[in-house]
Amino acid sequence: MNTEVFAARHIGIAEKDLPKMFETIGVENMEQLIYETIPDDITLKKALALPEGISEHEFLNHIQELSLKNKVFKTYIGLGYHESLTPSVIKRNILENPGWYTAYTPYQAEIAQGRLEALLNFQTMVSDLTGMEIANASLLDESTAAAEAMTMLFELRSRQQKKDNTLKFFVSEEILPQTLSLLKTRAVPLGIELVIGNHETFDFSEDFYGALLQYPGKFGQVYDYAGFAQKAKANEIKVAVAADILSLVLLTPPGEWGVDVVVGTTQRFGIPLGYGGPHAAFFATKEDYKRSIPGRIIGVTKDTDGNPALRMALQTREQHIKRDKATSNICTAQVLLAVMAGMYAVYHGPKGLKYIADKVHNQTKQLAKSLESIGFEPLNAAYFDTIKVAVKNSKRLREVAESKNINLNYVDANTVSISLNEAVSNEDLKTLISCFVESDDVKNHSAKNVEVGEVIPTALQRKTPFLEHEVFNSYHSETELMRYIKKLERKDLALNHSMISLGSCTMKLNAASEMLPLSWAHWGNIHPFVPLNQAEGYQEMLKTLEQQLNVITGFAATSLQPNSGAQGEYAGLMVIRAYHESRGEGHRNICLIPASAHGTNPASAVMAGMKVVVTKTDERGNIDIDDLEEKAKQHSENLAALMVTYPSTHGVFESSIKQITQLIHDNGGQVYMDGANMNAQVGLTNPATIGADVCHLNLHKTFSIPHGGGGPGVGPICVAEQLKPFLPTNPVVETGGDRAIDAISAAPWGSALVCLISYGYIKMLGYEGLTNATKAAILNANYIKDRLKGKFDVLYAGERGRAAHEMIIDCRPFKANGIEVTDIAKRLIDYGFHAPTVSFPVAGTLMIEPTESESLAELDKFCDALLSIRKEIDEASADDPNNVLKNAPHTLEMVTSDVWDYPYSRQKAAFPLPYVTENKFWPAIRRTDEAFGDRNLICTCAPIEAYAEA
Template identity: 55%
Template sequence: MSDSSNYEQLIPSIDRNRPVKPSVDRVESNSWVTPSADWQLGDEFLWRHIGPQPEDIAQMLSFLGFSSLDELIDRTVPSQIRQQEGLSLIKSGTESQVLTSLRAIASQNQVFRSFIGMGYYNCITPGVIQRNILENPGWYTQYTPYQPEISQGRLEALLNFQTMVIDLTGMEIANSSLLDEGTAAAEAMTMAYNAQGKNPVKTFWVSQDCHPQTIAVVETRAKYLGVEVIIGDYKTWDFTQKIFGILLQYPATDGAIYDYQEFVAKGHEKGALAIVAADLLSLTLLKPPGEWGADVVVGNTQRFGVPLGYGGPHAAYFATKEAYKRQIPGRLVGVSKDNRGEVALRLALQTREQHIRRDKATSNICTAQVLLAVMASMYAVYHGSEGLKRIALRIHGWTSVLATGLEKLGYEVGKAPFFDTIKVKVPGTASQILAKATANSLNLREIDSQTIGISLDETTTKIDIIDLLEIFAVDGNLTFSVEEISQHHLAELSIIKGFERTSKYLTHPVFNTHHSETELLRYMQRLQNKDLSLTHSMIPLGSCTMKLNATAEMIPVTWAEFGQIHPFVPIEQTKGYQILFQQLEKWLAEITGFAAISLQPNAGSQGEYAGLLVISQYHAQKGDISRNICLIPQSAHGTNPASAVMAGMQVVAVACDDEGNIDVADLQAKAEKHKDNLAALMVTYPSTHGVFEESIQEICQIVHDCGGQVYMDGANLNAQVGLCRPGDIGADVCHLNLHKTFCIPHGGGGPGMGPIGVAAHLAPFLPKHPVIKVGGEQGIGAIASSPWSSASILPISWVYIALMGASGLQKATQVAILNANYIAKRLEAYYPILYKGKNGLVAHECILDLRQFKKTADIDVDDIAKRLIDYGFHPPTVSWPVAGTIMVEPTESESKEELDRFCEAMIAIRAEIRGIELGEVDKANNVLKNAPHTIADLTAIEWNRPYSREKAVYPTDAVKKHKFWATVNRIDQAYGDRNLVCSCPSMAAYS
């Protein structure tokens, strides 16, 4: 690879149809920096990302009995899968060098004013929300709120989101966000299909007036469920054919507002559920779908203050009737109580989720869009019902002005009522008008050769209206003033007649209290203070890789050149994005050993799904349509079997041996038994048990010999980068969790990105898109609403790789393995390490076996997890992949000091358990059973516990210096499920 100081020079041309192949030249070079001696400190980002410094690493290696990292890795990673040569990547640059280069690439994007619509709109992100939520590591480095006692702030923000959605849609229950509008519609179709029970109808009806990307995603999902999709006109469909559901767009994709009430009633008579994809802002003015018969309402909350981001990330919403509360996909925040009787929030009805029900799950959704849902909810809190209505009225008012102006110019504007979008008939002049718009840096929507669509939004001004009218004027000159039309419309402000909303919404005090910036800032800060994030301490969650999300990586997300671009603008306006995509694809292909990458999947779960569909498409193209068996080890992630079922496959479980490895004999037997129908094996590497299995190549070969393909779950790729590659090991496809290994933050439970890498023979089947040409010639359909889904967060991973370079990425992996083995070694005298490799070592995570304490002290894994909160730590992964254990993954970013602090906390907890075992401490009333302890405990007038308050809340000197307080006591999960409340409780609940 030639030297280059600017990344764009590395990609001479843009070709979206060309599979990205890894370079055979493995020589690192880059004129940015003078190569320094390995492991020397300086301006290298490496030593800002990696926690243990060189002297710490030497001490940790000595403690483990090794003289070097290379020796540790030689004993940990099987030699037969090790890379023989280094990665061919650009050499690392400093933060300023990398950001300067990325700015040069970003500048090649053209930020036009876009009036395209189709579910995506310009909006104003209030500065107080951008600075204090989107750009705030206290919010974007939080983990999914599975530990509710230290997640109350985020849970409240999500409860606000659910309440906002319930109120605006007129439905009874809503989840706390999904990935995008298209996948939400697909999830709704799946829910409607599953709700039928035995002997289901297999036909689903979709309105031709839905957004094209939504139709495409639904069609992809339906194909592999064996569901036929009929696309038709609601005005002529007569329900003579049996269907199980209907999907409508409200307003329609071309802006028209239709009265669907009679159509929905007919559907109900025939047993079909009604799903409505609705624009949430329009529902401040329009009669909500819940009031005219909808069973499910889905959509996007992007225009509630979330930047366009060339397609994402944005928080979708899903609302339905309470009758479907156990079928609703995704996460559901509910109201419960803690053990002091105080109101407390938690995730509700989790037994329906994929990590519990596996192949019986409601969906495979694992990552939501929490950070973006929080932004959208805060936007509603900030503006309130009246503020949102004013915004909607202003948009509708300008749209009415524009429509009248166009009619004055002699154009025919659609006769149906509209909210913010109009279609203009332009017989014979569409190309000229579109060219004129482009020349004036405006983007309009070409609906067809005779029709142009125009969508207005929150940012629209009088100047925009004048510019638009001048584009449509024959000579560019107007014979009337916009003020003249505006005054007419302001006088009557034509709220859409016949569709007016009369019901109230957002009446809860939370939406009517924080309208000044001072109040909102303090409210957001109060919520932030209730949540533990990486700004407080290590979050040592196994298989979740909560590593540093460096500020330099995050900064480009809010650059206008990345954030203010509509996903369906002409491709020539996004040269910078295309350069970034191709460069990132090339790097990821090199890192994984694959021939091609698709950046479309917007979550790890979506990556799994896409990878399996690619495999299915490959088999079908070969004529092997009967291959539908998917082998999955019993230790696999819960998303694996759920994804396989969604992909139309039948799951066959493979046993694990006593050491936690895949039972090769059982795999061989089942592969042979199903060799005529074997589609794939789903395998996680290193294993879900945190071990590099020695037999991985043999496992892959067995599957290949029986005609199957190997899907590798990329959850544990953080233990592979720079040491071994999935493509070299034998995998045919692998999803990459960019929100884990490649530093996109978890955002409190999303956003995520799960692109897939595939071998050359699978490249032709990568996902396509109906609006922008991407993917393979024989590609599967769209699996996300936008071509590159959450495009605006891809610069994070780009910057990470550029800052680290090949050697830095390898060292990160080595130190991740070192940190895990250091913790395992320090704690093995106190807690059994459940699984180890053949040399007694673990990979990047380890499982501590806590099951014995239930017998010896009546202490279970939850007691230990909650007690860790008192020590200032987020508990590790609890009871997965083995019940009664915790899985610890420290990542490479945690310092030796932090690792020692965690180990000392675990050792101290073991001593507390020992006191119970010896009979010195009461089994029922002790620091573990009562954990976590709160300020309310500390300040209570009565203290009836056989241990001191100091021991409860300040168990170590380290905690005295820096204390994170849980704001509620242990939460009663069962109470919350028995008394399900999923919207903001009344103020009386707090009294």
């Protein structure tokens, strides 16, 4: 074995395993399997035009050298991004810990109680600091959170008896530029008219349904918005506020003015800048709007034994249920970053946060007074951490500052703004002041500390306590926090324990060598709005990644800006919309979507201003060509796009795909390919070959960015030549095509930091390793399919009987024994496995995807578990629910109880197969009671007494 070949470490199947696997499947070799799986007319005839893979050692040397091309300046640009200090205990035990970063979204609450508690802490922190009643478990960034507030309030118009034609939304001119750009993107397809202006002269006319304010303003001024909020309420205008979370430690929280929504980012709570992301945004609102809030909410409930339990609450808002009726297409969060930000608050507590906020504020006051004393006029009367200063020549100041490795925000020729942060020292302040001295040739300067009075008016000073719950007042030593983090980690089943075979979610290895650079300062401490010559390492990495993805997809250009898969869907459709408008065909608004599509597809289409027309699927799970042709022709005058997942959501390479895409083109539409299943395409076929025009890619699936318990994700779009001009831009750092649409996410390159992972994945695997990884994914899926043959029915297969990279097993026949698919999912926990995807895309089924990074031994353990469960199903009876499946999962408390009232042994309950004894995972709770939790919604760290009363 060549120890320098990364593919040998990433791909779990060894050469010696192949004969057994081929025999089980019934093929002679890999070539036969691929021939029987992928239609010949779309198979690539040449290898990917990418370099050979490099070793992990070579990659780490390369990425280290590349990082040094980034210049780490002291950056005071602000605009929603600030250098922060990640406590080492959080960095080592969460950010760098696969027990946290390889976990999946907590749909199986019984094996996710640790993450759920960490997210409940996050929600509590947000609710306390904003003064709002309920918060979600994070959104993608501040700008998209503000856009979600705009659209949520738009949907709520009917509740305030506004007319349907009330379409105006006021935006304060103090809003961050990237937020304004994103609001424009979202507003246009929904017919919302943005009115940008001064909040002090706003007329509160009945034409407006909502307003958005920035607190503090983009250049630091702290306004008293209480009067605005009262007038708005009197005129039935709902108010959203984008707030700086650290400032809320000292400032009156917006919730106390009676506003409807508060949004922002938690980046400055210990999250690296990372050239723009990933960072966890927050969204807090009134409990009255709990049925409309976008994203996920963690809530308290109880388990089968009545013990407190946590789970994702109000899941009926999920897009796979609401589809085109959904008010948001969000299907993810920024869980890993939210966990870190919440732990930052746990570690520092209210007193620690107060210390940090006071330090930042006092240094800002000191800076303002010092500059004033040497002749520079501060332009803000009230401020927290940012001052706006009049200068004679900002160009000269910039030259001096950059010579001292300092970045400021140069507003115009005679104005700058300066934002301080927790990493600023007194020496940094002296250096900063010296830039002004030198730029203006100030004589007799003395940098003495000056006494500064209060600059936050009494009415705007926070008077209410926050973070009073025990969790924020208990873990302030490193020892205690380390143990608390470990206690939570032990409650979660992640990829470092066993295979997670989630269909459509591709839970593959996130290699340590790909992850290591995320902790390095030369990648982490770069502000997204620094001059490009300070981010040459990032620029080289990002441009190379774009080119790599162009080659893999066969397309002409890529935008890395979308920072989730659903956001990639939306971006792709908005690019298609812009293309049609450029040709004078802006009336094209019909989007055809197969019935089997992921629920975010129709939700994204509606957000992009399109009307969804659903097309049928046949009995084999393929698109019904006749129905598609009928609808394409019926809507040919207005056909905008087809959204198609390939291979299909049913895990099949449909042989008629080129006929399908040609049909859409013949009727004037563009083809959007959902890249959720790209893990079965890379190196063997691609979106361009099948006839698509645009696709999004889930870098957190196919290209090895970890799921992080439900985020971060990256969803770049790759486009054909005709769509290239419309790729999205950014208002601060120009990106995209020459006819670019407005921003899709806040940062120019979205979540740039984690793009390092996919860059490394492609760089180390090379063209051959990428292709072999795809082959291994297909091999593993077909191996599981044939090992389960005769015991479980596989619903769909290709024309030659093969699965793609995933397959669906039908659990509906077991209802005759009283067993539901959920029972099988919960019983798998007792065998040490996370359940496959439950009841998607077909109710009562399990969708299994083993990925390429699992070994034959692990595949066999999983198959043995399912086959053992199959015997247990046969033993079950619909007349007697007291069986091992209905009672699963079995906790340690159950198994060690003095009382055992079950008709099977404790060993069968907890150790059903010999391998389980070697590495037993104990679920923290029994099954959660979803209905109870939704009836008694508690989404913050309430005292246990409050839970008991409910």
